Amino acid sequence: MFYREYPPHPALAAYVECVWAARAPGSAHTHRVLPDNCVDILWQDGGQPGYAVGMMSAAILVASERPVLTLAVRFKPGMAGLFLATPLHAITDQRADIDLLWGRSDADRLADALWTSNAPERARLALIERELMRRLRAQVPGADAPLVRQALVALDRSGGALRVEELAAQLHVSRQHLAAQFRQHVGLSPKLYARICRFRRATATLRTDTTSSLDWAQLAADCGYFDQSHLIHDFQEFSSSTPEQFHFSNRAAA
Structure with missing residues (x-):
């Protein structure tokens, strides 16, 4: 499967992690997507409407049975709401057609421009x-939730x-107020967001480690887990595997 990321336009750098393109192979294909604390909008060829994928609390399996070209944007945490005009908890663990979020006229105009062109993927x-910069200019001041x-x-x-x-105390707000703001502007609770941060640190380590054995207790400590059992629990919840299984599968694929 072809996949490539590009840095965003400088005017979007504070809000967008990257824009990316992917091409799925022609044969039946399934790949697992892990929670990454980001929201994406995807457009795919074949006449389907673009859609936003909300914050994820568990891994999902994405299947394709034909060659599919995907063009997409990945937002930085807490920034997608500026462009989607919806509380982000409304699309957590879901996908929402972009024409419902932007209006059919704007959605169709962009889709037509993307798929009636033979331009290179970066130009598209x-x-x-x-379109994102146009929508950003239309935002009212203060919409980016500085507390979050x-x-x-x-x-x-x-x-x-x-x-x-401790975070709520540093920000001089109640834990309940912080959680409500996170729910609206991020899509997850602060606690779940933090757990996924730790999980991503662990998976990043396992993807780059090529040794046949690891000190799992030390890995747990290095990634901010209380103990090894918490590391195992999060891997089972977020990837449907144990850390050992995840490490083995990545070593086998390397």
Whole structure:
């Protein structure tokens, strides 16, 4: 499967992680997508409407039975709501057609521009960026929720190790207020977001480690887990596998 990421237009760098393109093979194919604390909008050839994929709390299996070209944008945590005009908890673990979020006229106009062109994929991704910049200019000041932005920075810097109670105290808000803001602007609770941060640290380590054995207790400690059992629990919940199975499958694929 072909997959390539591109840095976003500088005007979108504060909001967008990347724009990307992928091409699924012609044969029947299934791949597993793990929670990554991001929201994406995808457009695929073949006449299907574009759709947003909300924050994920578990892995999903994506199947395709024909060659599919996907053009997409991945938002930084907490930023997708600026472009989707919906509370992000409404699309957590779901997909929503973009014509329902943007209106059919805007959605159809972009889809026509994407799929009636023979331009290279990067030029077509630029059409998506242009639409995002247009929508960003229409935003009212203060729509980016500075409290949530500060909380995300703190959680990301800690790798998910910062406790929610401590985070709320640092921001001088109640835990309940912080959770409500996260639900609207991120789509997950702060605790679940932090757990996925720790899980992503662990999977990143396992993807780059080629040794046949690991000190699992040390890995758990390095990634901010209380102990090895919490590491195992999160792998089972977020990837439907144990850390050992995940490590073996990635070594086998390398």
